[in-house]
Amino acid sequence: MVDVRGGDLSRLRQLNSLTAIRELRRAGPLTLSALAERTGLSRPSMKEVTAELMELGWVEEVPPSPGTMGRPARRYRFRADSGYLVGVDIGGHNIRAALSDLDGEILAETRQPVLPDASLEERLSAIERAVSGCLALSRTSVSDLWTIAVGTIGVIDVEGRVIYSAAVPAWRDLDLAGKLREMFPCQVLIENDSRLAAMAESRRGAAKGVRDLVFLHVGRRMGAGLVIDGKVHRGFGAAAGEISMLPESRWFDAPEHLNTCPSVPEDTAPEDAAGWTLAAARAGDPVALAAVERYVDDLAVGTAAMVLILDPQMVVLGGGFSRSSDVLLGPLRERLRRTCMRMPEVLPSTLGDECVVVGAIEYAVDHLDDQLFTPDRGPLPVTR
Amino acid sequence: MVDVRGGDLSRLRQLNSLTAIRELRRAGPLTLSALAERTGLSRPSMKEVTAELMELGWVEEVPPSPGTMGRPARRYRFRADSGYLVGVDIGGHNIRAALSDLDGEILAETRQPVLPDASLEERLSAIERAVSGCLALSRTSVSDLWTIAVGTIGVIDVEGRVIYSAAVPAWRDLDLAGKLREMFPCQVLIENDSRLAAMAESRRGAAKGVRDLVFLHVGRRMGAGLVIDGKVHRGFGAAAGEISMLPESRWFDAPEHLNTCPSVPEDTAPEDAAGWTLAAARAGDPVALAAVERYVDDLAVGTAAMVLILDPQMVVLGGGFSRSSDVLLGPLRERLRRTCMRMPEVLPSTLGDECVVVGAIEYAVDHLDDQLFTPDRGPLPVTR
């Protein structure tokens, strides 16, 4: 049941304007006739719509493309640069930020290292530095920001308050959205990092176009993000994907197999042990290979649970360990094939470390789209 | 992003007509002014819309309600009796059927016992008898049937072919939809029974209005149905909810604890053993109680997996064993509370044995709605 109420004539115009914007965003600069054909309107009507949209500042004219037969057609494009979005990935060791235009085209990226045990203030000021860096790189000012979307570990409630975070103690019970709203004069969105990563892969990464996706966020901590019917699944209390809490899933302690592999040199820093084991496995070290096997044994149990419950089209392996997906994917596929009723595609992430930032940008774009395309609001005028 | 393309003026009228139909279906007979207020249209326009809908046979006038101030208003209602829907539950031991009008109001129900090892022909003819029974009870003819929706165990592909069915051997690889289309001259829909039951509970049962639901279909076989974001989740290969295939979920063998309880009398039929154990547990038999505990221990593992992965608002316990939910719910809640990050509501089914049939009817109604409310189709004229 499509949730559209009919009504006024102006509603029709509004619908048509939105369709025009959508087409322009999707297909770049278009001529009037092309736009008319795509939207199903006649050219004269389309003309009126574009005139109105130009008036409001959503659309602008670009030079016609020369070298065509006949009179050159005017071309119009969506003014993606009338506002900017920022995506932030708050990780344990790094804070990444990216700035994009309203189309989600990334214009600048920065990274700020932080210590895992950094205080709340240090962490927040690192966020501020990361975002300011993006603004400086892209020569935009904070007043041009429309939305800032943040991905972080832990369970975040609907209002953007951190409910639970095992990894970052300072985060616990923090009103993160509130803090960020004090820092930036724009809309603030908070979401779990694994979910954003899942979204990113389903939009721009390995799972482009896939409507049902399980994203494995594997690294020193284990997480999962679900895309169901093309949308990120949050769950009723925003706690979806927390399968590692279940002992039988064998996810919680799975990374220990890699950390405690006997062939890791003694002087290796604890946070590098897993990486060392994976590298050794790739080089053929039998002890490391055995550790990886044990790790994948465990990883496969929780993964199979998700696959059997959801029957997704695809499973994407992402997160820190996905750099070693060549070592992990084979055994994982083999184990899943044994248990799963219908074997999904199992692919490595193509966005790597960028996945959370990219997902945050996508999340912000989605939010904008929601605002634009929900019934009962006229398009907003744009400041010039 | 709402999936609506603007366009023609007639599209607007169509939208308004559909909104009117929807309101009439939801709120029963309505006066013109009430309808106008609900749809947002003015009364004169509403008048024209209803006139058109009456012309097409979708709507009819009912006598005005007397005893009001002022001139009595004409009232209109959706002609739910211009067509009929049938829902069928193909179980191991019983085939149930129900007939409803286009609103999903159930008008007749029948049940046909079948033996678990009945042949394909016997089973199909039992279906025919069940449906004919409904038609006779409600004095309708098969030509008035618009849709027949069937719920059955096993995995059914998109075209209505049974891919896998552990319980009913004759079902394997059967083109069930094809067979039924030969039997009935109307649309045929096939869906997994647990999913239909989940749908039923989320529409008319314990989970009314709940958008994220895990339905436990527990009985001699274990199944699960998921409602996510208000919609039944099928999965990419229609195999969602098959958690019992995973050994670690401990679902597959869970019923054995009830079947092999030592205090079950030796002369009990195998299919009644579990029921006996549950009854004994309710009466306080300590051996039976211990068996139930072991059963719930196992049931809780797979359930916790689903809850942690999906974070649903509610878990509903349904299926054959749900008659004993007073014995099962307490221990189940206790175990879930221990493992789950956010404890969902856990309630017993309110539809009991009817759940699959009711779900099938709901499924047929939904299908009708989809056809009605998807863009680009004019309302069909109704035979009078």
Place this chain on the structure above:
DNA sequence: CTACTAATGAAGCGCTCCTTCGTAAGTCGA
């Protein structure tokens, strides 16, 4: 320089919805 092509812009038409008005059909109170 002319023929051809393709987009433009203005004019006229039809449909759908809105507002406004006088009229009709009931109930309530004397």
Place this chain on the structure above:
DNA sequence: TCGACTTACGAAGGAGCGCTTCATTAGTAG
């Protein structure tokens, strides 16, 4: 029984939006 009141009905006039049509304009090709 009759008048006042309440509420809905139905017709008329008007505005907004989109469609079709056609003369005009700005390019390319020969």
